[in-house]
Amino acid sequence: xxxxxxxxxxxxxxxxxxxxxxxxxxxxxxxxxxxxxxxxxxxxxxxxxxxxxxxxxxxxxxxxxxxxxxxxxxxxxxxxxxxxxxxxxxxxxxxxxxxxxxxxxxxxxxxxxxxxxxxxxxxxxxxxxxxxxxxxxxxxxxxxxxxxxxxxxxxxxxxxxxxxxxxxxxxxxxxxxxxxxxxxxxxxxxxxxxxxxxx
Numbered sequence: 001x002x003x004x005x006x007x008x009x010x011x012x013x014x015x016x017x018x019x020x021x022x023x024x025x026x027x028x029x030x031x032x033x034x035x036x037x038x039x040x041x042x043x044x045x046x047x048x049x050x051x052x053x054x055x056x057x058x059x060x061x062x063x064x065x066x067x068x069x070x071x072x073x074x075x076x077x078x079x080x081x082x083x084x085x086x087x088x089x090x091x092x093x094x095x096x097x098x099x100x101x102x103x104x105x106x107x108x109x110x111x112x113x114x115x116x117x118x119x120x121x122x123x124x125x126x127x128x129x130x131x132x133x134x135x136x137x138x139x140x141x142x143x144x145x146x147x148x149x150x151x152x153x154x155x156x157x158x159x160x161x162x163x164x165x166x167x168x169x170x171x172x173x174x175x176x177x178x179x180x181x182x183x184x185x186x187x188x189x190x191x192x193x194x195x196x197x198x199x
Contacts, residue, residue, distance in 0.1 A: 006044040008189045010034055011063045011072065014154070018069055024156055027070075028091045028129055031154060036127045039095035039152055045074060046187050050098075052078035052148045058182040061160060063189065068158040073181070075140075077101070077149045082141030084166040085114060091156040092130040096122040099142065099149025103128070106137040112172035122151065137167070 013034050017027045038044075049060040058076040065071065077099070085106055094101075105117040114137065121143055122128060130136055142149045153159070160181045165174045 002044060002046050004044055004046060004187055004189060006038055006041070007062060007072075007187070010038045011189060014070060014072075015065065018065075024091060025131075028093065028131070028156065031070075032093050032127050032129055035093050035095040035152065035154055036125070039097045039127065040125050042098055042124070045097065045150070045152075048183070048185065049074045049187065050076060050148070050150055052076050052081070053182065054078060057081045057083065057142075059160070059179060060183050061181040061186055062152075063186070064158050064160075068161070069156070071155050071158050071160065073153050073155075073159065075151045075153055076182075077142035077151075079142060079144060079146050079148070083139055085137060085139045085169050086166045087132070087136045087164055088130055088155065088159070089132055089136070089162060089164055090159065091132070092159075093127060093154040094122065094130070094140075095127040095152045095154075096124050097150045097152050098124060099144050099147055100124075101149055101151055102141045102143040104139045104141075105135055106139070106167075106169065108137060108172065114167060114169040114172060116169070 017030055060074045063072040101122040102119050104119040106114040108114055160179055163178055165176050167174055
């Protein structure tokens with residue numbers, strides 16, 4: 001049976017970063033260490049939040065801070081699935097749990113058009129950071145042609161409610177969107193009945 005204790009512990013430890021009054025960049029920096037620990041082992045993510053959608057990638061909410069200071073989601077990528085070029089407008093952390101992702105960074109020129117930079121790959125256990133005004137424009141894809149890939153993302157807001165945009169790389173045309181989430185269900189982080197029964 002899947003134990004979500006690592007996720008519960010991660011959420012509690014991440015919340016304490018805010019209790020310490022850290023600035024957002026410090027929360028992101030120290031949070032990256034916590035996320036790296038979470039994705040260093042597999043087996044804790046409940047099966048319903050690992051299911052790919054055959055039509056598009058899925059973004060499952062795992063936790064949203066009650067004050068919407070941060071959110072945790074699992075991104076599930078079917079073979080060959082990818083995002084359009086998009087932004088976030090809040091800081092983010094991406095931790096690879098299973099499979100492999102590719103990320104292509106883009107820079108916006110003075111003419112408003114986008115220019116692709118290097119493509120990098122994220123392997124299980126690795127974590128990368130995103131920040132508005134630094135490296136916030138990118139295109140992400142499942143780097144595996146025949147397997148599902150799963151990454152765990154943490155954002156400095158309730159990412160499913162943030163107004164963001166996708167872009168046409170050739171023209172720079174912007175299209176606003178609010179992503180929402182792929183499931184209305186959230187894992188019950190706080191049910192300790194099984195532990196009580198075992199005692």
